[in-house]
Amino acid sequence: MDHQRTVVTALTTPFTPSGDLDLDAARAQYGFAARTTGQLLVAGTTGEFPALSEGERLLLVETALQEAGADGVIAHIGAADAHTAVRLTRAAVAAGVRRIAALTPYYLPASADELETYFGRIRLAAPDAQLYAYLFPERSGLTVGPVEFGKLAASCGLAGVKLSGTPSTEVAAYRAELPEGFEVYSGNDQRLADVLAAGGAGVVSGCSAAFPEPFLDLAEALRDDTTDPARLAALQDRVDRTVGLLGPSIGRIKHAQTARGLPAGASRMTVGDPDRTTAADIEALAHEVSGRPAA
Helix, strand or coil: CCCCCCEEEECCCCECCCCCECHHHHHHHHHHHHHCCCCEEECCCCCCHHHCCHHHHHHHHHHHHHHHCHHHEEEECCCCCHHHHHHHHHHHHHHCCCEEEEECCCCCCCCHHHHHHHHHHHHHHCCCCEEEEEECHHHHCCCCCHHHHHHHHHHHCCCEEEECCHHHHCHHHHHCCCCCCCEEEECCHHHHHHHHHCCCCEEEECHHHCCCHHHHHHHHHHHCCCCCHHHHHHHHHHHHHHHHHHCCCHHHHHHHHHHCCCCCCECCCCCCCCCHHHHHHHHHHHHHHHCCCCC
């Protein structure tokens, strides 16, 4: 792996049928991601973080560090309150994490000042870590527009942002309010080309937890100015098909992981399985993409 950072894999979290964390399965998943994209986002939305205890989140982070190293791991430490986020931050940094991401506080509303306090406390707890904000208004109930976010990023020393939901299509607007070198990621992995064209750093992709190849191939082609437009179109079509089948659905992503021979495990949250037709299409894509199981 060439240490690319254009495609970051948002990992699922495997559980046993009884609901316990399956750490061996997580290690297998993380090892696969480390060998493919080389960039792991651990315990995020795709990883069902609201259903994880603080201890479980730390175990997953430690496992990811063992498989991918500090340069390959972004630990999600976001919580509904700053007290919990700070405690998770300190534990993650003590384990060796150098890149952390935090969803904005959720459930209760937060003013601009309260939002600054939340990220400011995380910043103080990890002054040397790269800190990424995670904006997902449809899940957090909190909307942070481009201008407001630009001020927040400056005041709290943020290094990057992941834009999910509505903001995921507004990369250019956020990019315009941020300094050179600030990393803007979109959670809409289908629009990698648009994200890069708008000055974004890349995408955080749940689909790549099962099928990283379509996204990595497209990213490589986009970096090469000599790539034939017809090839770019074909690669985009493969990305479109992948996202159309898997996203956004943890259940479908886990089915795809299983089809590749990866131990996806069960879920704790309200995650449904794909219907028979979709499951068969996912299995066909798994064979097409890999030619053989990944495990």
